[in-house]
Structure formats: C-alpha cells, structure tokens
Amino acid sequence: MSHSWLQRQRKQALLDLCGEAGLPQNDELLKDDLVALLETTLTQNPDRLSRVPAFEDYYGKRARTPGRPPKERESVFVPSGEDEIDVKSAVKPKARRATKVKQEQEEPDPISSPIAAASSSARKAIATVSSTVSSALSPSGQLVSRTPAPRPSTRRRSELPGPPSPSDVADVVEYESTKFASGVRDLYARSGITENIENLRELLSSVNAIQLSFLLLEAFALQRRVLPWRYMFDIPATGLTPSIAVFLPDLFVLLTGFYWSTTLLWSATSIFVPVLFAYFYNLTFRDVKRGNARVTVARYAADPFTYNIVKALATWLVYVKGVNFGFIDPEVADRVDLAVYGGSTAMLVGSAVGALAALYEAAQKKTVAA
Structure with missing residues (x-):
C-alpha cells in the first residue's frame, strides 16, 4: 500500500517529498528511481519520518502521534487450573493496528463414524484440487513472488508486467531530450564558434x-x-x-x-x-x-x-x-x-x-x- 501511494504521486511531488525527507532533490532521476529511493529511506527511518506531516498518508495509522510515547502493555497472569479467559492489554497504542489472522476452525468433536471420516476426507481433497486448479488458471500461471524495490541506478520502468504507462514514456522522452540538448550545448561551447565569430566581426569592423x-x-x-x-x-x-x-x-x-x-x-x-x-x-x-x-x-x-x-x-x-x-x-x-x-x-x-x-x-x- 505504501509503495502504491508513492507510485501515484507526480514527479514534482516526489521531489518535494525528497526535500522533506532530507534527500537531495535530483531532477535528473526518473520517477521510478525517486519512488525506490523514498521507499528505502522511509522504511529505514520510520521513527524520525513518521512525525513529518507529509508522510502521514504513507505510514497511515501505524504512525504514532508526535510527542506522545507509546504505553507499555499490561498483561494479566493466569494461574494454571483456572478457566481460560481473554486477556487484553490495559492500554493500546493508537498507532498500532491489531492484525487479524484467520485461523482454520478445527472440528470440536472427533469423527465418530467411518462414513463421516470418509466424507470429511473427500471434502478436503476437493478443496485442495479446487485451489490447485484456480492457481493454475490464474493469468500469470504461477505465484508472483514479491521482488525488492529497484535501486536508483537501475532503469526499470515498472514493477508490473505489461507495456509502460504514458507517464513512464513521457519521463523517458524528457530525460533523453534533456541529455541530448545538454550534449549539443557542450559540443557547441567546446568548438569555440562563438569566440571565433566575435573575433572575425571585430576584425572586419x-x-x-x-x-x-x-x-x-x-x-x-x-x-x-x-x-x-x-x-x-x-x-x-x-x-x-x-x-x-x-x-x-x-x-x-x-x-x-x-x-x-x-x-x-x-x-x-x-x-x-x-x-x-x-x-x-x-x-x-x-x-x-x-x-x-x-x-x-x-x-x-x-x-x-x-x-x-x-x-x-x-x-x-x-x-x-x-x-x-x-x-x-x-x-x-x-x-x-x-x-x-x-x-x-x-x-x-x-x-x-x-x-x-x-x-x-x-x-x-x-x-x-x-
């Protein structure tokens, strides 16, 4: 979610976020390079940058309120032999969101008959085959492993497969045209044409x-x-x-x-x-x-x-x-x-x-x- 939030930003907004994060605002970097650089910096410095208002949407509710340190949880000791009760923290930090993990429900009662055991095994086998067929018929045909964020020096245009977006094409065209114009200006300056023209003009006047x-x-x-x-x-x-x-x-x-x-x-x-x-x-x-x-x-x-x-x-x-x-x-x-x-x-x-x-x-x- 955080990476997609950075990807939705425009290039100028990413440059402003680099300034907020204390990074150099290099206009020659591509948009994907800026996203990767900000992602790495924000991941490595959450304590310092989560207090910056510009990055509230990046950290979401995980960012704690500036100036208010988190409180420690108070756990209740349950002696053995007593009934099991749900114990919750006395004080929860506001910046932490409880992650709900969906657990498979176990059958409370053991299987009492061979027929019930056979039907349960059949249901499990059908569920396994369905999940395998669904993954095989997916568009990619295989599980997509998450790759690390690209380094600023790489020239990957997108993390998703498929043709580049119009914004990526525009960034590439802008970068190449700026590089070509800079090379032409440097070549013209090194040739000394301007100085020779001025000297000839002064001589003939x-x-x-x-x-x-x-x-x-x-x-x-x-x-x-x-x-x-x-x-x-x-x-x-x-x-x-x-x-x-x-x-x-x-x-x-x-x-x-x-x-x-x-x-x-x-x-x-x-x-x-x-x-x-x-x-x-x-x-x-x-x-x-x-x-x-x-x-x-x-x-x-x-x-x-x-x-x-x-x-x-x-x-x-x-x-x-x-x-x-x-x-x-x-x-x-x-x-x-x-x-x-x-x-x-x-x-x-x-x-x-x-x-x-x-x-x-x-x-x-x-x-x-x-």
Missing part, C-alpha cells in the same frame, strides 16, 4: 578591412585572367567516383612581360600611388596633450579617406579616360580593365565605399571625443 576586401577581390580577378590554369592530368575513376581532371596554374607565365606589366599597372593605380599620397596628405593628425606638452599624433599612418580619393582619381584617368602619362601602354590598361570584375566601374564603386566608411568612422570618433 574597420575601414582598413573594407579597403582590403575590395583589393583582394580585384587581385583575385586579375590573377585568374593573367595567370591561366592549364590541364595537367586526370585522377582515375573508381567504383564510387568518376575521373577528375586536374588543372594547375601555368607558372611559366611569371617569366613573361605580359604578366608583370599587367600586375604592376594595377598595383600602381590601386596600391602604391594612393598609399604614397595618403601618407603625406594625412588628415587624421590631431593634437594630444601629454603631461604639460601638446604633441601631434596621427590616427592612421596613411589616411584612408585620401587613399580612396586618389585611387578613384587614378582609376578614372588611366582606365576610363586613357591617360598614359607618357609611359603606360593603352593595351595593358585595357587588359586590366577587362580582367577586374566589373572593370573600372567596380573599382570606382569600391573607392567610393571606402571613402564613405572613412568619413563615417571620423564622424563617430569626433562625436565620442566631444
């Missing part, structure tokens, strides 16, 4: 990162055009994959003027000349007070705003207007214009974006300083 992105895009397109990739060999086919053709860059082009003339013209108009002007025409200089003296400090070694302005001007003059300054080959300029994705228009747009980013950053820093 600058004017220099924007300018470098446009330059890398232009350089990649130019190298794909002036450094062609040649077919070298095939990877043989297997039972799972087809044959794969392998292409590698033709490095012999590096020994020709075709490659260096195109690369140096783009480098001059997009990197060297703009950086040279940005270094000398630096608008990021500002006065900083250090101690009692004021010194001039540049935020950037090369002004990003000046760099983008000079790059846009050089691109417009060389690739759009065809100004050769006396030493630029128009054919090489056309080759650069065709190699870059979007041509000179894309290079002008990149310079405009870089200039706007430099102005936006300067405005933000000016506002913060004010």
Whole structure:
C-alpha cells in the first residue's frame, strides 16, 4: 500500500517529498528511481519520518502521534487450573493496528463414524484440487513472488508486467531530450564558434578591412585572367567516383612581360600611388596633450579617406579616360580593365565605399571625443 501511494504521486511531488525527507532533490532521476529511493529511506527511518506531516498518508495509522510515547502493555497472569479467559492489554497504542489472522476452525468433536471420516476426507481433497486448479488458471500461471524495490541506478520502468504507462514514456522522452540538448550545448561551447565569430566581426569592423576586401577581390580577378590554369592530368575513376581532371596554374607565365606589366599597372593605380599620397596628405593628425606638452599624433599612418580619393582619381584617368602619362601602354590598361570584375566601374564603386566608411568612422570618433 505504501509503495502504491508513492507510485501515484507526480514527479514534482516526489521531489518535494525528497526535500522533506532530507534527500537531495535530483531532477535528473526518473520517477521510478525517486519512488525506490523514498521507499528505502522511509522504511529505514520510520521513527524520525513518521512525525513529518507529509508522510502521514504513507505510514497511515501505524504512525504514532508526535510527542506522545507509546504505553507499555499490561498483561494479566493466569494461574494454571483456572478457566481460560481473554486477556487484553490495559492500554493500546493508537498507532498500532491489531492484525487479524484467520485461523482454520478445527472440528470440536472427533469423527465418530467411518462414513463421516470418509466424507470429511473427500471434502478436503476437493478443496485442495479446487485451489490447485484456480492457481493454475490464474493469468500469470504461477505465484508472483514479491521482488525488492529497484535501486536508483537501475532503469526499470515498472514493477508490473505489461507495456509502460504514458507517464513512464513521457519521463523517458524528457530525460533523453534533456541529455541530448545538454550534449549539443557542450559540443557547441567546446568548438569555440562563438569566440571565433566575435573575433572575425571585430576584425572586419574597420575601414582598413573594407579597403582590403575590395583589393583582394580585384587581385583575385586579375590573377585568374593573367595567370591561366592549364590541364595537367586526370585522377582515375573508381567504383564510387568518376575521373577528375586536374588543372594547375601555368607558372611559366611569371617569366613573361605580359604578366608583370599587367600586375604592376594595377598595383600602381590601386596600391602604391594612393598609399604614397595618403601618407603625406594625412588628415587624421590631431593634437594630444601629454603631461604639460601638446604633441601631434596621427590616427592612421596613411589616411584612408585620401587613399580612396586618389585611387578613384587614378582609376578614372588611366582606365576610363586613357591617360598614359607618357609611359603606360593603352593595351595593358585595357587588359586590366577587362580582367577586374566589373572593370573600372567596380573599382570606382569600391573607392567610393571606402571613402564613405572613412568619413563615417571620423564622424563617430569626433562625436565620442566631444
């Protein structure tokens, strides 16, 4: 009866009962584990826990009233030779229930005749056969022996045979889903994805990162055009994959003027000349007070705003207007214009974006300083 009372409780109620019994409230345990743990604790500590109001339904009338010790029974001595009388205890403890044991009534008188003896033996034999047949035709087919309560470490879902109850299935699903989610969170935390994303975001959130992105895009397109990739060999086919053709860059082009003339013209108009002007025409200089003296400090070694302005001007003059300054080959300029994705228009747009980013950053820093 006590075990069935615990089995009827919900999981949260069992956790609260664990707290009343002085046990740790482990939410990861299953309901059957909590029932087994409480059953063991309540069985081993009846004197202490029977006084707790939360366990009155568990102990029932067996629990004695707190603060009132049980009284000893007073027995009456019956001398031999006197008539047998029923002797009852003078005082009975309220927490004890008298267990009634049904005893078989013996026949008061001995069997007086052989016929009566035969009929009595027949009745006993029929009763024995009936009890045997009834036990054989029971659903289980055998006597069910009571097994001890499962330990908390075991994963028995029910003490009774048959399919698990919906509450047991829900507990199993909840336990497995919680375990899976915890494993995913631990794997994500150990991978360091969040830290790498934050570092990449901080690295790209600058004017220099924007300018470098446009330059890398232009350089990649130019190298794909002036450094062609040649077919070298095939990877043989297997039972799972087809044959794969392998292409590698033709490095012999590096020994020709075709490659260096195109690369140096783009480098001059997009990197060297703009950086040279940005270094000398630096608008990021500002006065900083250090101690009692004021010194001039540049935020950037090369002004990003000046760099983008000079790059846009050089691109417009060389690739759009065809100004050769006396030493630029128009054919090489056309080759650069065709190699870059979007041509000179894309290079002008990149310079405009870089200039706007430099102005936006300067405005933000000016506002913060004010």
